[in-house]
Amino acid sequence: MRFDKVSPSAALAPYIKHYVIAENTQAGEYTVFPSTSLVIGFQYRGTLAEVRGSGTGHYPGTTAQVRQAEIRRAQSGDSGCRQAEIGRAQSGDSGCRQAKIGSSQSGDTRSGHAGIGSAQSEDAGPGNMYAPFGIGSAPSEGPEPDPTHAQVGDARLITSFVTPLSTSGITGLTNTSKVFRNSPDIGTVLVYFTEIGLMHFTSCPANELFNQSVGVDNIFPLSKVREAEERLVLAENDAGRIEVMNRFFLSLLREVEIDRLIVEAVRRIYAAKGMIKIKTLQDQLFISQSAFEKRFRKVVGSSSKKFASIVRFNAVLEGLGNARSLTEICYEYGFFDQAHFIKDFKQFTGKTPEEFK
DSSP states (O other), X not given: OEEEEEOOOTTTTTTEEEEEEEEESSOEEEEEOOOSSOXXXXXXXXXXEEEEEOSOOEEESOHHHHHHHHHHHHHSSSOSOOHHHHHHHTSSXXXXXXXXXXXXXXXXXXXXXXXTTOSSOTTSOOOOSOOSSOOOBBOSSSOOOEEEEEEETTEEEEEEEEEEOBSEEEEOOXXXXXXXXXXXXXXXXXXXXXXXXXXXXXXXXXXXXXXXXEEGGGTSOHHHHHHHHHHHHHOOSHHHHHHHHHHHHHHHOOOOOOOHHHHHHHHHHHXXXXXXXXXXXXXXXTOOHHHHHHHHHHHHSSOHHHHHHHHHHHHHHHHHTTTOOHHHHHHHTTOSSHHHHHHHHHHHHSSOHHHHO
């Protein structure tokens, strides 16, 4: 297994933190915890799938009946792009394209078809172990998710869905961990954006990718994506792969004015390790709440409060490695008490701090 960081070209450095060449000869599963970077993964070997746990979905009947009932339920309700987003997405090269998403959208992510602007928005609900094998995306078209079942009496309990992911995809900011399953001999180029980086390559608002993993061709021209994928497969070494990535992103680079107020807001959140009151931050920057949040979401990919909580979470992860007590960590990182700390930690990792250690 290897995980080698490589710097982008100088022209891309303000927008891309680094590339990673990630390879593994062994099949396996790994967990990706919330990060402050949007990440793109281009696979040049092997395959990847996302594993989504269910916890519910208790249906009597055969496996096929259970599967169809779960998928029908997941596809019902208020899923898909909001009408305003659909109108914008259909206006050509102006952001996330609705045509690529189609029926893959679902508010219930257990269906395995994550769509841009779905009902699971970044307002719903309250790395890191960096992905050593790649970040994928839910295909806009393709096989249905494969549910895993547990027998309970005469009924079956759906315990998880395994969704094959497309060759290249982007994962937005998220407030929960994600589990991925890779095939043997997988190879991926990962692209880690700066906090304001995505807007310089696409007009798709970053917040529409919150808690989503979608195909890169939803936000970038399909022809350029396919060309990059083909060139990556043909590349003979890491230098060749990085050259393909540099050319791809240079061809997409847009002249966009940097939002320096948001850049300063991000800097202050990091400086405070996420422990800053957003109202105080807005007052310091002399901007109203509504204007600030609109600009922050579009550029960074989440609300400022959510972003600050992710920054704090990553600081906590570093603190856990110093063998301190939970009481000390709670005090240092501004949690009201241990119960609130454990609740927030489990929200991000799926485990308690003790289980995580």
